[in-house]
Amino acid sequence: MTQKLTEIRCADAPPPGGHYAQAVLHRDTLYVSGQLGVTKDTADADNVSIADQVAFALGNIEAIARVVGAAKEDVIRCTVYVTDVEHWGEVNRAYAAFFGTHRPARSIVPSGPLHFGALVEIEAIVAVG
Numbered sequence: 001m002t003q004k005l006t007e008i009r010c011a012d013a014p015p016p017g018g019h020y021a022q023a024v025l026h027r028d029t030l031y032v033s034g035q036l037g038v039t040k041d042t043a044d045a046d047n048v049s050i051a052d053q054v055a056f057a058l059g060n061i062e063a064i065a066r067v068v069g070a071a072k073e074d075v076i077r078c079t080v081y082v083t084d085v086e087h088w089g090e091v092n093r094a095y096a097a098f099f100g101t102h103r104p105a106r107s108i109v110p111s112g113p114l115h116f117g118a119l120v121e122i123e124a125i126v127a128v129g
Contacts, residue, residue: 003027010067013060014040017115023064030068030126034081035060036118046117050087054080054094057122065126075104077125081111087119 008023008030016022016033023032037045037053039060045053062072082091088108095106104124114121 012063044116051094
């Protein structure tokens with residue numbers, strides 16, 4: 001039996017730039033597609049600091065999670081893609097500032113270039129309900 005997937009859309013986060021959903025809800029788990037370090041009002045990240053890019057990407061994830069009644073404390077796992085491992089320290093500080101005492105499981109992956117001048121992209125898995 002095929003389980004129904006629900007595409008989740010959030011007007012407060014940048015729309016998808018390709019053939020993918022911002023997020024997909026399956027039962028009580030939300031899978032959030034990679035969010036670049038931009039906002040819906042910032043088309044590219046060329047003049048945005050890496051710390052702000054992390055905050056923007058995580059803020060987009062938080063906004064998408066709110067659509068299904070979840071919060072940043074419900075994030076259970078993140079994968080963080082960075083263009084250069086040299087950014088790890090700054091990324092880690094901004095990530096910790098966003099989550100505070102909440103510590104989701106996490107991987108950081110050096111990725112090479114990302115779209116729109118972004119230095120970071122973050123995807124997340126969120127527990128719902």
